[in-house]
Amino acid sequence: MPYQPLQKTSARWALALVAISCSPLSWALQAPSRLQVPTLAYDDQQIILVWEKPLAHADIKDYRVYVNGTLLGSANGNNDQVSPAKPYIDHFYQQDRANFHHRIGIHSYTAQGLKPDTQYRFTVRSVDGSGKESADSAAVVQRTTKVPAVFDVTTYGAKGDGIHLDTLAIQSAIDACPVGGKVLLPKGTYKSGALYLKSNMTLEIAEGATLLGSERAEDYPLAGYIQYPYSSTVRPASLINALPRDPRQHQVFENIRIVGKGTIDGNGWKRNADVRDERGQALPFYLPSDNTRYLQDGVLAKAQVEQAVARGMNVKDAYGQMRSSLITLRNVKNVFYGGFTVLNPAYHGIMNLETENVVLANTTHKTYDANNGDGIEFANSKGAMVFNNFFDTGDDCVNFAAGTGADAVHQRPQEDAWIFNNYFRKGHGMVVAGSHTGAWIQNILAEDNVSDGTDAGLRMKSTHFMGGGARNVTFRDSAIRNTVKQAFIFTLDYNDPNAKLDYRRSTIAGQFKDIRVSDVSVENAQGAAIEVKGDGEHNAYHQGLVFERVRFSGPARARIDGLKDSRFDRVVFSETGVANPWQLSDSQGLTFNEVEPAPL
Template sequence: MFYKKLGLQIALAAFCAWDASAQTAAAYSWKNLPKIQQPVFKKDTVRITAFGAVGDGHTLNTKAINEAISTISKKGGGVVLVSPGLWITGPVVLKSNVNLHIQESATLLFTTDKTQYGLVEGSYEGKSAARNESPISGLNLENIAITGKGVVDGNGDAWRAVHKSQLTESEWKEKVASGGVLKDDGKTWYPSEQFKQASVQNKSMLLTPGTTPKDFAHMKDFLRPNLVVLNNCKKVLLEGVTFQNSGAWCLHPLMCEDLTMRNVRVKNPDYAHNGDGMDIESCKNFLIEGCVLDVGDDAICIKSGKDEEGRKRGKPTENGVIRNNIIYKGHGAFVIGSEMSGGARNIFIENCTFMGTDKGLRFKSVRGRGGLVENIYARNIFMRDIVQEAIFFDMYYFVKFATDGVRDMSPVVNEGTPVFRNMQFENIVCNGAQKGVFIRGLPEMPIRNITMKNMTLSADKGIELTDADQISFDNVQLITKQVSPIIFSDNSTNISLSGIKYDSSDLLISVTGERSKNLKIDKTDLSKSKKVAQFEKGAEEKSLTLVKGK
């Protein structure tokens, strides 16, 4: 539906009418979670040593491992066993009905010889791109697994650039001494001159009509591979294995169905550029449980393609359960976006611990993405030492504002307008953050219908809302260092603040913006504030209703 050349009020009225008719009850609930089918394998087992593999940390075993996988797949499937040892290999290609089982004390270490990796058509941040072949890949497969207690190591330092500021002095000296080249200012290390030139010239890796991966041979070293890419596969299991040191994203299931990641460990250095842990893209029916992540970018991230290309694909990431996970470093612990143009829905997150991530629950997008994100549920989330926001929504991802901080008003609501709505968060605890809750929607499309209840948030600042609608807070304790204001609301509507607990403050709530209306505070001790409310930048006192009483 398009609203070009309409005024803002007309566009909003038309869209809201459509929005009301489009809302339906979630297909799932906490009592009726999505069901994920598990793969089943024959017990037939072959060892990679039977095909000539040698685990001496020196021999290249690419041919032997792939022959073992192909042989047992052709026989109807079974287990390919990687026994204890250090197994050097090039790209491994999975086949249907095969469980690649990596035993404890076994490590698959991928070679740093980049000639072993062919240039292929892949994906970069939701768009078709030239990439180096992934260390582990699978395409159009069914009934596949990587299991065991071993390690898969992508040797990612051979692929990545790194900034001097990200390393200690001794680490930087060691990196420079290892080879590679430096940026002209001496502050960035590149693995090669080819990588440097592609980076400083900001060369694109995206495939356009008439181009093929071979056309990118001059910048091959720059096209870092994701460690594991499974494309259009069904009944997938990753269990028990440690995946680490990826050149770019670590685990990337794309358009998969019935995906389980259980008791997996994902480890990347905190300086790993694009060092995401898990990027679940356009997948249906998935379970992530008992996993531990410590990574250099977003940890568990939900994606579904980028901009027009993602909308044309039209495959939302949907019907997922994420539970009992521990996340250490990461830009965001649980994340949706920013490449979510195909949408995301029916996702349940519970019983997770976030320790030291930049953000906790992170939702991000921008004009032009499009996509509908709805029916997201989170409960029993426990956070500690969050660097920035515990709960974060922002529709201005990577947008630079004018020096006065003013955001532009767009009257256009069209296929490129992202929509985030219908979410419930409960029993959230955060001990340490810059902000407890930050929500910033678009003037033409506010973040809408978010319920947050039974939360205790200890942060420098409390709650900040901008262009938000139908947001309710119930039984929320805010333990803040900033005492003026505890809550900030700009051009937001239909905001309910009930049972808010806080320490004494100079100002409880600041309301700004002429579009502010229908804010309500009740079941809250207003006497603890020297001043309950102030109104600025066109906001009127009638926009806020105060119901006295605790």
């Protein structure tokens, strides 16, 4: 069952708080709710659990997980073992000596070392600072899988030496894999062109293994996919695909897992010298390029753009449309990505088009500063969970899209996503809605995330001719430091210099409405704290923004233009250096309660 974020109106939220405060059990520690196993988040040895924190969670410091009535461990301790985000989150709070930042809660657990084909019963209890436990949550019962049939690519002729092309060997293993089977890349470096997955299989890149994208454009078929039904350009295949071989055909897939502790490297760009991150760890830094520098900066990106230009395409369109992403899945129901590291895509990272029930857990994305090197993107899809991931990306970290222009109204919306317990280091935005908003992006919950150094926190972008927008989005219980441009931005002034306008413009502007931001701390925002840009010329306004208990420290201000019927409660600015951090224009119906400093 896909996760559907619980949306509450302000009135319902207030009534819920009153009910809790008046209840005889109001002082009892509450158990977590909606304990569940995410889609395909289990195999023959492990099961991943997630849950929702109680509404009253201020006193909760940890959660304890029980299996068949016996204590298994704590969420915080388990997260130390499995999440690549956790060391960075811990370091972030170690630097918060003034105790300025909101403290996030960890609400997942990976049960490891289990027996194959065995049923387990799990419950979870909340724990306060004194060690007191709540009652059990509702139980969830899950059976591990049988030990799968394993198809080792080396038995099909893969060399794994990083020199020979292993595409045919790996594809042969995939084609031979039966329902429920696993294709394994053991330790080694496997250079490959486009690979095509099928339903009901697992692709595992083992620890010490690298799937390395070929640097040759001809190894990625040009009959890859079209972005939307009305798009005019056929894009090349990605390194890993679940796509019909004919991009104009409709093919449905299901139950695909891509897992392992190895690496998927797109070989897109030349690598600059490594940088040392805030923990002293080495991180790759790829040359930041564009459509004027790709010849000197690119590897696969260079080869693919050169090939497209040689066929007669102009450089701008070739650069914007003809580079391969790392992974592209279309029309897949039930997907699990887990554990691996993503490096150096020629274009985007992981693309999910018209999918259902996709989970990304415990992965590492090191794509900074590869041009357009997003982390994960969802387009016109339903049901997503993104948790325990580390993002250091050359573009948006988690992005949602929903079609472009007038014809997008015939597509389904992008809806129902839950993003939590991630660490965002570099990227254009932590959570991004747009710029393709035509069929609406809706029902998004982002909570308990930490960021240090992204361009923006919550980034919403569209245009006056895109249509649709984003609605029913909640961004809460998070800590942000050192945003480069804006902590929160809602704009109709977005422009992508590489975009191809191969769609009919909508007569309706994009709009962002019913957005709630609560319990967030922002330190040292360098641009705007809050930026809202409507479009008065086209009578386009955002509305229904609610900011509650949000505090900013540093020089950033709020610049609001083109906003209606919105509320700001207990929004605090400190160390701004100005008497009035609020710059308001062309807006109406705004209310401010306990705002410091108050708008003049």
